[in-house]
Amino acid sequence: MDAHAAPAFLREIILFLALAGVLIPLLQRSRINPVLGFLAVGMVVGPFGLGRFTEATPWLGYLTFGRTEDVEVFAEFGVIFLMFMIGLEMSVDRLWAMRRLVFGLGSLQVGITALIIGATAYAFGNGLEASVVLGGVLGFSSTAVVMQLLSQRRELGTPLGQATFSVLLLQDLAVVPLLVLVTILAQDAGGNFAGLIGIAAAKGAATIALIYLVGRRVVRPVFHQIAANRQAESFMALTLLTTLGVALLTRAAGLSMELGALLAGLLIAETEFRHEVEVTIEPFKGLLMGVFFMSVGMGIDVTAILAEPLLLPLSVVGLMALKALIVFALFRIFGLTWGRAAEGGIMLCQGGEFAFIVIGMALGLGIVAHPIGHFMLLVVSLSMLVTPPLSLLGHKLGDAIDARLGRSSTIAEENLVELSGHVVIAGYGRVGQMIGELLDEQGIPHVAIETDARLVARQRAKGAPVYFGDASRPELLRKFHLERAVAVVLTMDHTAAAVHAVKGIRTTSPNIRIAARARDEAHAATLRDAGASVVIPETLESGLQLAGSVFETLGVPGDVATRLLDQERKRRIESFLSA
Structure with a gap:
C-alpha cells in the first residue's frame, strides 16, 4: 500500500469545503438562497455538469465530482x-x-x-x-x-x-x-x-x-x-x-x-x-x-x-x-x-x-x-x-x-408555543431564584439560563423554567426569542461572564432593557460600560439595609428613613450612570 496515498474521500472533502467556504458566501452576498445556491453548484460541478468533460480535460477532475x-x-x-x-x-x-x-x-x-x-x-x-x-x-x-x-x-x-x-x-x-x-x-x-x-x-x-x-x-x-x-x-x-x-x-x-x-x-x-x-x-x-x-x-x-x-x-x-x-x-x-x-x-x-x-x-x-x-x-x-x-x-x-380581503386567522394562540412578552434571567442562583419566584407570583412569564448543571437539575425538579447554557452566546439567546422579551436580568457572580453576557445580549437585541447585579461599584461600572441599562451593586443594597437598621435603632420615623434611603439609592445609581 502506498504510504502517501490520500485517505478515502479526502479530495471530495477538500473540494466541498472550498465551495462552502468561498463560493457559497459569494452567492449569499448576491442574495441567492443558500439551498438554491447548493443545488446550482451541485449541477455545475456534478457528473452531469462540468464533470462530464473530465476525460477530455483531466484537470477538471480536481474541481468537479465525477460521481454522485x-x-x-x-x-x-x-x-x-x-x-x-x-x-x-x-x-x-x-x-x-x-x-x-x-x-x-x-x-x-x-x-x-x-x-x-x-x-x-x-x-x-x-x-x-x-x-x-x-x-x-x-x-x-x-x-x-x-x-x-x-x-x-x-x-x-x-x-x-x-x-x-x-x-x-x-x-x-x-x-x-x-x-x-x-x-x-x-x-x-x-x-x-x-x-x-x-x-x-x-x-x-x-x-x-x-x-x-x-x-x-x-x-x-x-x-x-x-x-x-x-x-x-x-x-x-x-x-x-x-x-x-x-x-x-x-x-x-x-x-x-x-x-x-x-x-x-x-x-x-x-x-x-x-x-x-x-x-x-x-x-x-x-x-x-x-x-x-x-x-x-x-x-x-x-x-x-x-x-x-x-x-x-x-x-x-x-x-x-x-x-x-x-x-x-x-x-x-x-x-x-x-x-x-x-x-x-x-x-x-x-x-x-x-x-x-x-x-x-x-x-x-x-x-x-x-x-x-x-x-x-x-x-x-x-x-x-x-x-x-x-x-x-x-x-x-x-x-x-x-x-384585499382582510386578515383574520382563527388559529388559537395556545398553539403558538413560542415565548413572548417574557423576562430572561441569566444566572439562577439565590438572587435569580428569588426574582423568578416574584415573577411567578405576578403571573409574568420568564425563562432562566444557568451554567451550573447540578443547579439546573435541582430547580427543574421543582418545576422551574431553567435551562443549561451560556448566556453570552447570541445563538443560544435567539432560542429564547430575546427579540420578543421585555427585559433581561443578570444575576451572575463572575465579572467576565457577566460582561460577556451583556455584550452577547446587546448583539442579539440592541434595545432590550438589561438589569444587572454587581458585587461592588467597580463591577457596576464595568457592566454599565458593556451596555447594561441598570446596575445594582450588592454593597449598595446591603449598606442601605444596615443604615435602615441604624435609623430604626435611633428612632428615626419609618417614612423619613425610607425617604432617606430611596434618595441615597437614587443618587448612587445616577452616579453610576453618569460616571
Missing part, C-alpha cells in the same frame, strides 16, 4: 442531523400543545396527497406496490428547504409558520412507517402483507420504546456529568455520540438511521440541555445539509430535461399544483387567512429530500422500475430547485390577497 456516490455518504449524514434537529423541536409537551395541527392538519395533508398521487401513478400504468411508494413519498415536502425559508423570514412563530411546521413534522414522522412499508412490499409474503406489517410494526414499536425508556435514564445523567465539568469539547462529543449511537442502534434493529436520529433528538428535547445542544450542533447540520443539497443538484441531468422537453416540466408543474391546492384548502379549513393559505400551499408544494432515500431504496429492491424512479427523482429535484424563488412570489401573493 462521492458525496452520498456525507449527504446521508446531513439527513441524519436534520432528523436530529427535528427531534429536538418535537418534545412530547410541544407535540401535545400542537396536537390539533400535527395530527389533524398534518395527517390529512399526507393522507389525501398520497391517495391522489398514488391513484394517478396507478392510472399511468405503474404497479400497485410502486404506486403506493410513489404516492406516499411524493406527498412529502422538503423540511430543509421550507424550514430554511421560514427561518430567514422569522415566520416560525406566526400562524403560517406553526401550521407549516406541523405539516412537516407529521411528514417526518410518516417517513418511518413508509420505510418499513417499502421493505415489506419487497418481500414475497404470499399475500400475507398484513401479517408482515403487524410484525414489523410490533418490532419497531418495541425498539423505539426500549431506546426511549432506557435513553431517558441514561442521557440526562451523562449530560449532567459532562456539563458539570464545563468542557465544551466533551459536550460536543457527547452530542455527536448520542446522535450517531442511537442511529446505529435503530439500524441494527432493522429500522432506519433517520429514525434513530429522530429518537436521539427527542431524548435530549426532554432535558434542560436542548437549547445548548441546538447551538452546538448547528454548524455541523448546516454543512452536512449543504452536502445533501449539492448531491441533489448533482442528480439533475440537463440533457434529460432536454430529452423530455414537455413531459418533465408538465410533471413538475402538475405535482406542485396538486400539492399546493390540497395544502391551500386544508390551511383554510384550519383557520388561516386566504393569503397565508395560498402562501403555505406554494411553500409546501415541492417534493422532499426523503424521496431520494425512499425511491432509491425502492429502486434497489426492484419495487419501482428504474426509468420511472429516475424520472421522479428528477421531478423532485427540479421542484426543490424552483421553490425558493417561487416562495418569494407566494409571499407577495399572500400579502396582496390579505390586503
Whole structure:
C-alpha cells in the first residue's frame, strides 16, 4: 500500500469545503438562497455538469465530482442531523400543545396527497406496490428547504409558520412507517402483507420504546456529568455520540438511521440541555445539509430535461399544483387567512429530500422500475430547485390577497408555543431564584439560563423554567426569542461572564432593557460600560439595609428613613450612570 496515498474521500472533502467556504458566501452576498445556491453548484460541478468533460480535460477532475456516490455518504449524514434537529423541536409537551395541527392538519395533508398521487401513478400504468411508494413519498415536502425559508423570514412563530411546521413534522414522522412499508412490499409474503406489517410494526414499536425508556435514564445523567465539568469539547462529543449511537442502534434493529436520529433528538428535547445542544450542533447540520443539497443538484441531468422537453416540466408543474391546492384548502379549513393559505400551499408544494432515500431504496429492491424512479427523482429535484424563488412570489401573493380581503386567522394562540412578552434571567442562583419566584407570583412569564448543571437539575425538579447554557452566546439567546422579551436580568457572580453576557445580549437585541447585579461599584461600572441599562451593586443594597437598621435603632420615623434611603439609592445609581 502506498504510504502517501490520500485517505478515502479526502479530495471530495477538500473540494466541498472550498465551495462552502468561498463560493457559497459569494452567492449569499448576491442574495441567492443558500439551498438554491447548493443545488446550482451541485449541477455545475456534478457528473452531469462540468464533470462530464473530465476525460477530455483531466484537470477538471480536481474541481468537479465525477460521481454522485462521492458525496452520498456525507449527504446521508446531513439527513441524519436534520432528523436530529427535528427531534429536538418535537418534545412530547410541544407535540401535545400542537396536537390539533400535527395530527389533524398534518395527517390529512399526507393522507389525501398520497391517495391522489398514488391513484394517478396507478392510472399511468405503474404497479400497485410502486404506486403506493410513489404516492406516499411524493406527498412529502422538503423540511430543509421550507424550514430554511421560514427561518430567514422569522415566520416560525406566526400562524403560517406553526401550521407549516406541523405539516412537516407529521411528514417526518410518516417517513418511518413508509420505510418499513417499502421493505415489506419487497418481500414475497404470499399475500400475507398484513401479517408482515403487524410484525414489523410490533418490532419497531418495541425498539423505539426500549431506546426511549432506557435513553431517558441514561442521557440526562451523562449530560449532567459532562456539563458539570464545563468542557465544551466533551459536550460536543457527547452530542455527536448520542446522535450517531442511537442511529446505529435503530439500524441494527432493522429500522432506519433517520429514525434513530429522530429518537436521539427527542431524548435530549426532554432535558434542560436542548437549547445548548441546538447551538452546538448547528454548524455541523448546516454543512452536512449543504452536502445533501449539492448531491441533489448533482442528480439533475440537463440533457434529460432536454430529452423530455414537455413531459418533465408538465410533471413538475402538475405535482406542485396538486400539492399546493390540497395544502391551500386544508390551511383554510384550519383557520388561516386566504393569503397565508395560498402562501403555505406554494411553500409546501415541492417534493422532499426523503424521496431520494425512499425511491432509491425502492429502486434497489426492484419495487419501482428504474426509468420511472429516475424520472421522479428528477421531478423532485427540479421542484426543490424552483421553490425558493417561487416562495418569494407566494409571499407577495399572500400579502396582496390579505390586503384585499382582510386578515383574520382563527388559529388559537395556545398553539403558538413560542415565548413572548417574557423576562430572561441569566444566572439562577439565590438572587435569580428569588426574582423568578416574584415573577411567578405576578403571573409574568420568564425563562432562566444557568451554567451550573447540578443547579439546573435541582430547580427543574421543582418545576422551574431553567435551562443549561451560556448566556453570552447570541445563538443560544435567539432560542429564547430575546427579540420578543421585555427585559433581561443578570444575576451572575463572575465579572467576565457577566460582561460577556451583556455584550452577547446587546448583539442579539440592541434595545432590550438589561438589569444587572454587581458585587461592588467597580463591577457596576464595568457592566454599565458593556451596555447594561441598570446596575445594582450588592454593597449598595446591603449598606442601605444596615443604615435602615441604624435609623430604626435611633428612632428615626419609618417614612423619613425610607425617604432617606430611596434618595441615597437614587443618587448612587445616577452616579453610576453618569460616571
